Amino acid sequence: MDVLEAIRGRRSVRRFREGRLPDEHLRLILEAAIWAPSAGNAQPWEFVVVRDRSTVEKVKMFSPGLFGDPDTLVVVCVNRRRVRGRGPHEVVAIVDAAMAAQNMMLAAYSLGVGSCPVASFNRAAVRELLGIPEHVEPVLIVSLGYPEEWPRPPARRPLEEVVHYERY
Ligand SMILES: Cc1cc2nc3c(=O)[nH]c(=O)nc-3n(C[C@H](O)[C@H](O)[C@H](O)COP(=O)(O)O)c2cc1C
Numbered sequence: 169m170d171v172l173e174a175i176r177g178r179r180s181v182r183r184f185r186e187g188r189l190p191d192e193h194l195r196l197i198l199e200a201a202i203w204a205p206s207a208g209n210a211q212p213w214e215f216v217v218v219r220d221r222s223t224v225e226k227v228k229m230f231s232p233g234l235f236g237d238p239d240t241l242v243v244v245c246v247n248r249r250r251v252r253g254r255g256p257h258e259v260v261a262i263v264d265a266a267m268a269a270q271n272m273m274l275a276a277y278s279l280g281v282g283s284c285p286v287a288s289f290n291r292a293a294v295r296e297l298l299g300i301p302e303h304v305e306p307v308l309i310v311s312l313g314y315p316e317e318w319p320r321p322p323a324r325r326p327l328e329e330v331v332h333y334e335r336y
Contacts, residue, residue: 169277169278174274175274178274178283179318179319179321180284180319181236181284181318181319182236182319183317184236184237184239184316185313185314185315187314188239189239189281189312193281194240194312197242197272197281198217198242199275200272200274201244201268201272204264204267204268204270206264206268207261208252210250210264213247213264214304215243216242216306217243218241218242218298219239226297227241227297227298227309230289230293230294230297232288232289233286233289234284234286234309236284236311238284238311238313239313240311241309241310243294243300243309244307244308244310245306245307246307247304248261265308266307269308272310273285276312281313281314282313283311285308285309285310286308289306294306294309
């Protein structure tokens with residue numbers, strides 16, 4: 169699939185039908201994540217893959233922003249030990265993790281797999297449930313599964329409104 173086609177076509181999916189993602193597709197999606205750019209090539213990301221039904225259900229209980237019954241969850245984390253310094257560096261590490269997440273969602277779409285980025289979840293509860301250590305910060309959950317349907321695209325602010333040439 170063409171990159172531009174994937175960028176335009178990917179949607180946040182919140183209703184999934186039953187169906188197991190083949191392991192090799194999950195691996196391709198995770199591989200897409202690690203080819204994302206990262207500041208200084210720090211690669212601060214780490215991923216917790218949750219496929220066990222009862223664990224998915226438990227994560228859902230702590231995640232008001234997680235909709236539907238996705239087959240798989242990928243908890244995208246930042247390992248603070250790979251981040252040099254505090255403050256701006258921590259923000260940049262979250263940007264790195266976001267790039268990895270977007271790569272995953274585009275790869276998923278190219279394989280016919282729906283996804284949704286979810287920031288609305290209880291970090292402390294998810295950390296405890298999944299045994300994520302203190303120095304690793306869960307920043308986003310990406311849900312994955314076969315969509316009931318591809319949602320209609322929500323409107324975008326027009327280019328004329330968001331792009332400023334030369335000066336703001
Ligand atoms: C950082 C981030 C956090 C998000 N958190 C949630 C969430 O908690 N729950 C949810 O249903 N969607 C969440 N979304 C998805 C957005 O609502 C969605 O991307 C937006 O409405 C545009 O729709 P589209 O992704 O289909 O283009 C999040 C998106 C981003 C980028």
